[in-house]
Amino acid sequence: xxxxxxxxxxxxGQPRKVTFEAIxxxxxxxxxxxxxxxxxxxxxxxxxxxxxxxxxxxxxVVVACGHESLVHYQPDVATALVASRARSATYRxxxxxxxxxxxxxxPRVAARLRTTLASDVTSFSLRGDAMVVTHPGYTGKVxxxxxxxxxxxxxxxxxxxxAAAKQPKAGTVEAVALPELPSARVTTTxxxxxxxxxxxxxxxxxxxxxxRGLKAAEHFALVEELAAAFGNAAVGxxxxxxxxxxxxxxxxxxxxxxxxxxxxxxxxxxxxxxxHLAGMRTSRCxxxxxxxxxxxxxxxxxxxxxxxxxxxxxxxxxxxxxxxQGA
Amino acid sequence: xxxxxxxxxVPEMDGTFRIAASGAAVDEAGLKFDMSDFDGYAVEAALQMxxxxxxxxxxxxxxxxxxxxxxxxxxxxxxxxxxTQLKCDVxxxxxxxxxxxxxxxxxxxxxxxxxxxxxxxxxxxxxxxFMVAELLGLPMxxxxxxxxxxGGQGTARREIEGGGEMMTFSLPAVxxxxxxxxxxxxxxxxxxxxxxxxPLDVKPAQLGPVALTVERMELPAARPPGRIIGEGAAxxxxxxxxxxxxxxxx
Numbered sequence: 317x318x319x320x321x322x323x324x325x326x327x328x329g330q331p332r333k334v335t336f337e338a339i340x341x342x343x344x345x346x347x348x349x350x351x352x353x354x355x356x357x358x359x360x361x362x363x364x365x366x367x368x369x370x371x372x373x374x375x376x377v378v379v380a381c382g383h384e385s386l387v388h389y390q391p392d393v394a395t396a397l398v399a400s401r402a403r404s405a406t407y408r409x410x411x412x413x414x415x416x417x418x419x420x421x422x423p424r425v426a427a428r429l430r431t432t433l434a435s436d437v438t439s440f441s442l443r444g445d446a447m448v449v450t451h452p453g454y455t456g457k458v459x460x461x462x463x464x465x466x467x468x469x470x471x472x473x474x475x476x477x478x479a480a481a482k483q484p485k486a487g488t489v490e491a492v493a494l495p496e497l498p499s500a501r502v503t504t505t506x507x508x509x510x511x512x513x514x515x516x517x518x519x520x521x522x523x524x525x526x527x528r529g530l531k532a533a534e535h536f537a538l539v540e541e542l543a544a545a546f547g548n549a550a551v552g553x554x555x556x557x558x559x560x561x562x563x564x565x566x567x568x569x570x571x572x573x574x575x576x577x578x579x580x581x582x583x584x585x586x587x588x589x590x591x592h593l594a595g596m597r598t599s600r601c602x603x604x605x606x607x608x609x610x611x612x613x614x615x616x617x618x619x620x621x622x623x624x625x626x627x628x629x630x631x632x633x634x635x636x637x638x639x640x641q642g643a
Numbered sequence: 644x645x646x647x648x649x650x651x652x653v654p655e656m657d658g659t660f661r662i663a664a665s666g667a668a669v670d671e672a673g674l675k676f677d678m679s680d681f682d683g684y685a686v687e688a689a690l691q692m693x694x695x696x697x698x699x700x701x702x703x704x705x706x707x708x709x710x711x712x713x714x715x716x717x718x719x720x721x722x723x724x725x726x727t728q729l730k731c732d733v734x735x736x737x738x739x740x741x742x743x744x745x746x747x748x749x750x751x752x753x754x755x756x757x758x759x760x761x762x763x764x765x766x767x768x769x770x771x772x773f774m775v776a777e778l779l780g781l782p783m784x785x786x787x788x789x790x791x792x793x794g795g796q797g798t799a800r801r802e803i804e805g806g807g808e809m810m811t812f813s814l815p816a817v818x819x820x821x822x823x824x825x826x827x828x829x830x831x832x833x834x835x836x837x838x839x840x841x842p843l844d845v846k847p848a849q850l851g852p853v854a855l856t857v858e859r860m861e862l863p864a865a866r867p868p869g870r871i872i873g874e875g876a877a878x879x880x881x882x883x884x885x886x887x888x889x890x891x892x893x
Contacts, residue, residue: 392782432737459862501782566802597866616866
């Protein structure tokens with residue numbers, strides 16, 4: 317009982333950054349156990365071509381199910397694939413990423429196997445018969461250490477908690493057929509992406525985020541321009557802003573939206589309500605620009621500038637542009 | 644249309660959190676408790692569906708000690724018809740243990756829909772709803788910001804990173820609710836009075852096996868105190884210098 321199974325998330329037939337993080341996490345566990353990493357991947361026909369990149373990150377075996385019906389994530393199919401693989405062999409752990417897709421799949425697989433799940437895990441280690449993991453609870457105000465005594469131990473690892481690392485293994489493909497299911501009860505008919513050219517909030521090293529201090533939807537151009545100057549930035553927003561409809565709901569960073577921890581977080585016209593801080597306080601470096609020097613955002617900002625966003629932000633955009641050109 | 648909504652009593656997150664003497668729980672003294680945010684959206688969505696159809700009723704279920712009756716009464720005062728407490732002294736952390744108890748209660752209830760909030764705001768695992776669906780053998784759609792039901796079929800939009808997925812599903816089903824669907828109503832005085840007379844059943848929780856427990860809780864390392872480096876656009880060159888040389892993020 318030394319092998320580790322991992323579910324490789326894809327979107328549009330391509331792996332996401334979190335996929336390599338999950339495979340790396342599984343590799344770490346398998347190395348500790350002296351076992352192999354088996355990857356399950358589902359996607360459109362030809363998805364087995366991804367096996368090479370999974371192998372680079374430590375997959376010994378890639379169980380691939382390619383079918384035209386799997387262009388979108390299909391929960392019933394993915395659940396059946398992972399659960400049947402988990403039953404066909406003995407695994408000490410099953411690793412998912414705690415992304416939207418992984419958080420959708422992992423508890424389904426857990427219940428199908430009549431076992432439990434440790435979700436949104438930020439660290440993990442084996443201690444005798446137990447898997448000991450940490451998990452931020454109460455919107456990150458408390459760090460919980462959890463003990464999981466089930467085998468297989470199902471883990472959903474928080475995006476960014478493990479850095480993807482290369483460790484070449486065979487990545488041998490084992491093709492499997494589409495599982496036979498009673499007619500699909502839930503069907504994804506369409507994936508609507510906001511703007512596929514933009515970096516995703518969970519993957520961008522820099523996030524520029526705007527709050528009510530921008531006063532109107534059209535002033536988000538300032539935030540967009542600053543993000544463009546960085547070149548590797550995504551754009552986020554506060555709940556006040558998404559409630560106003562200035563930005564799509566999916567851009568909301570906070571307790572009830574996305575939890576992010578980029579290298580650099582630039583808060584533009586954000587006062588720093590508790591619910592917003594809960595979503596970004598683990599960022600490595602926080603810059604805040606706000607006209608009110610008493611704003612709570614300045615209590616967490618490594619570098620705060622008190623001032624009018626309509627003056628400071630364009631100046632910063634210009635300065636970042638020239639710094640990037642000089643680099 | 645018969646709808647069950649599973650709700651959880653949680654502390655409000657803007658309080659100051661301290662660790663209890665056991666080292667494995669939050670000290671509840673000084674914290675205020677209420678229905679978990681997303682569960683409020685789920686109750687509201689359920690009430691609006693039955694109101695729109697002009698038929699059916701909404702039942703609420705919560706698992707825990709007697710204090711959860713407060714949260715159940717709030718849901719009754721919003722307009723739910725009946726409440727059930729699945730009684731246990733301590734709410735276990737293990738989502739499968741909880742899901743087993745909820746599934747045992749919901750099984751045979753002939754519900755067209757079972758709703759959950761997208762996740763509880765305290766543990767934020769978002770696992771129980773999926774597990775209940777699996778145990779009941781029902782389809783599950785997670786994180787819906789739009790939900791329509793007609794003729795035994797449901798359509799929903801669920802939120803994913805950077806966009807949304809459009810889904811169709813058959814009833815009965817389990818659906819978890821994201822914000823953006825409907826703002827929860829405040830209980831009216833009339834609703835509060837009526838809630839006192841509505842049925843609230845208490846049954847022992849038939850918990851599943853517990854394999855996941857909290858061993859320890861700690862407060863995270865505090866961030867260094869914030870620093871204001873200056874005022875106005877004139878400070879921008881200094882900020883860029885600090886980002887390059889001190890924070891090394893440029």
